[in-house]
Amino acid sequence: MVVVKRRASAFSGSDLDVVLRARGIDHLVLTGIATSAVVLYTLCQANDLDFGLTVLSDACLDTDPEIHRVLVERLFPQWADVVGVDAWLKGIAP
Known part of the structure; x- marks a missing residue:
């Protein structure tokens, strides 16, 4: 599955939320370039959509x-x- 990212948040302007929910995914692991932009925007929107992060x-x-x-x-x-x-x-959580 390929989801085309069009905005700072991976969710804005894409069908990422629908794709993840259709697969039963409820927790995301975020990485990326531009902590203060792409990661921040995606984290905020994913949080609003009730994903675990x-x-x-x-x-x-x-x-x-x-x-x-x-x-x-x-x-x-x-x-x-x-x-x-x-x-x-290693499966070590904070």
């Missing part, structure tokens, strides 16, 4: 390291489990 903090990147740090340490934990890739692969 995990953000892999060291699999995200932003042009401003301080903004990235604030997002993954202070904002994202309000809505998602935030862990590193190694911890996630």
